[in-house]
Amino acid sequence: MSVVEPGMSWTVVLPVKELAVAKSRLGAGPEARAALALAMARDVAAAAAGCPSVAAVLVVTDDPLVADKVPADRVEPDVPRAGLSAAVAHGASAAVSRWHHSGVVVLAADLPALTSASLSAVLAALDADRGVVADSAGTGTVLLAARPGTPLAPSYEGASFAAHRAGGAVDLTASASAGVRRDVDTVADLSDALVLGVGPATWASVREHRASWREAGLL
Numbered sequence: 001m002s003v004v005e006p007g008m009s010w011t012v013v014l015p016v017k018e019l020a021v022a023k024s025r026l027g028a029g030p031e032a033r034a035a036l037a038l039a040m041a042r043d044v045a046a047a048a049a050g051c052p053s054v055a056a057v058l059v060v061t062d063d064p065l066v067a068d069k070v071p072a073d074r075v076e077p078d079v080p081r082a083g084l085s086a087a088v089a090h091g092a093s094a095a096v097s098r099w100h101h102s103g104v105v106v107l108a109a110d111l112p113a114l115t116s117a118s119l120s121a122v123l124a125a126l127d128a129d130r131g132v133v134a135d136s137a138g139t140g141t142v143l144l145a146a147r148p149g150t151p152l153a154p155s156y157e158g159a160s161f162a163a164h165r166a167g168g169a170v171d172l173t174a175s176a177s178a179g180v181r182r183d184v185d186t187v188a189d190l191s192d193a194l195v196l197g198v199g200p201a202t203w204a205s206v207r208e209h210r211a212s213w214r215e216a217g218l219l
Contacts, residue, residue: 015060040202076090113197113199122145129168
């Protein structure tokens, strides 16, 4: 993984759904959707690993293909199986147990335009104990960070950005590029991400399944 610069280091927690149920709103066939979900998670993990202040990447998933194909220092099963907040809390606990000197930063697994530099910029802007970045719609959460010793307190159900702000996380959205905020739930979202520039795994997946994506209205 990346060499950590002096100062604050981070462990990235990356929760990834089982591929068979991922990205149902995208409209393409199930094989194309599953392949895209896996590819985006691979690109997010790679971008995180390339960030100089990231010490490790921990993936939380029950999908064996995700566990095998997404690059990570550690893979944790979703033991709670009680929704995203519980999965994130479980991953954060495992991260703190293994890398207790690092802060914890949770990333959405569907940010194919995320880059190492854009992640570094957001983490460098955090001057409080907890911080949060809104998605492109302004309602969801694409990044949640807590410094060492600070509870992460994830609250992903519903309007999660407002919930995290109400819980005391400072708003880091102004420090986030469009690529950091561009999560992918619809074909229009994917089109936007492609314009911004996506990672190699995502691009290869779209090309491989281009017939399915064309039928869904992307190409």
